[in-house]
Amino acid sequence: MGERALLASRVALVTGGGGEIGGAICRRFAAEGAAVVVADISLEKAQKVANEIKNSGANAAAVCLDVTVAQSCSDAVSFAVKTFGKLTTLANVAAAATPLGDAEKLSLDDWNKAFQVNVTGQFLMSKFAVVAMREAGGGAIVSIASSHGHIGMPGRPAYCASKAAVLQLTKCLAIDFAKYNIRANTISPGAIDTERAALQRFKSREEANRVKGPAYLVGRTGKVEEIAAGATYLASDESAFMTGTDLLLDGGYLAFKGTTDNPV
Ligand SMILES: NC(=O)c1ccc[n+]([C@@H]2O[C@H](COP(=O)([O-])OP(=O)(O)OC[C@H]3O[C@@H](n4cnc5c(N)ncnc54)[C@H](O)[C@@H]3O)[C@@H](O)[C@H]2O)c1
Structure with missing residues (x-):
């Protein structure tokens, strides 16, 4: 834990916490004092991240969650409250x-799945989390959208449309729950060096980073730790004056080459 733990006495639930960006957010939240x-x-993936955190001496617990199922979302929030006494922070x-x-070409099933997980999942988790946050006296919701929620990309109608919906859903959460001291913001990452993003169109992470890097003002793709740093800011009181808006962490992509002429 750093000298000044930004998330001391917080209890955070991170969906997709077993994944690459989610795992990095879990590790950073724990390092900043959150359970x-x-x-x-x-x-299995959730347990791996939770064990790693526990081995570092911080507080963590793993739970199986399907964000598309209301009962599963409700159970995960109850699990957080039962295990750590409250819930103050949700990272979608x-x-x-x-x-x-x-x-x-895209099947209706794939379209529906994208909306069920990316949008309905965030709605359901927020629906149950705000009740626990209200009981805790307030909280923060940090939802991962994407730079692709701001622009269209070839061959990605469901992903782009669902991430644009995340931006709007989050604004409405911020408006409706401000009265309970609950803030809600999104992060829109550009291309982050992860397996999932790389292998969609490239043979390896190395190849993906080589091709994508030059489209970014900073000359490279992002790191999961850089998204975790943004999530920590939005989850903490450092961002107390920020709600209903988006933190664009895209290495300058949209300012520079974020057009469909250069779809990386
Ligand atoms: N990697 C990038 O370049 C990039 C860029 C912009 C936005 N994002 C966003 O960041 C987030 C994390 O992406 P990532 O690259 O770490 O991917 P990832 O595949 O490593 O992580 C996603 C996690 O979500 C879990 N998951 C899937 N369906 C679920 C469900 N129904 N219920 C609960 N968990 C479920 C998966 O098991 C996985 O662990 C996503 O929202 C993604 O859209 C990623």
Whole structure:
């Protein structure tokens, strides 16, 4: 824990916590003093992250969660409250892996899955989390959108539309729950060096980073720790004057080459 723990006495639940960005957020939240519930549809992945945190001397617990199922979301919030006494912080990170394909090629099942996990999942988790946060005297919701929620990309109608919906859903959460001292913000990451993002269109992470890097003002793709740093800011009182808005962590992509001429 650092000299000044930003999340001391917080209890955080991170969906998709077994994944790459979710795992980094769990580790950073724990390092900043939060007790962390690592929630993922893969209990094995969630347990791995939770064990790593516990081995570092911080507080964590794993839970199996399917964000598309209301009862599962309600149970995960109850688990957090039962295990750590309250819930103050929700990070909505889980997302579906949607195949590339334009509207003609993309199946209705893949379209529905993207919306069920990426949008309905965030709605359901927020629905149950705000009740616990209200009881805790307030809280913060940090939802992962994407730079692709701001622009269109070829072959990604479901992903882009669902991430744009996340931006709007979060604004409404901020408006409706401000009276309970609950803030809600999104992070829109650009391309982050992860397995999922790389292997969608490239053979390896190395190849993905080599091709994508030059499209970013900073000359490289992002690191999961850089998204975790943004999530920590939004979860902490450092961002107390920020709600209903978006933190664009995209290495300058949208300012520089964020056009469909250069779809990386
Ligand atoms: N990697 C990038 O370049 C990038 C860029 C912009 C936005 N994002 C967003 O960041 C988030 C994390 O992405 P990542 O790259 O770490 O992916 P990842 O695949 O490593 O993590 C996603 C996690 O979500 C879990 N999950 C899937 N469906 C679930 C469900 N129904 N219920 C609960 N958990 C479920 C998966 O098991 C996985 O652990 C996603 O919202 C993604 O859209 C990623």
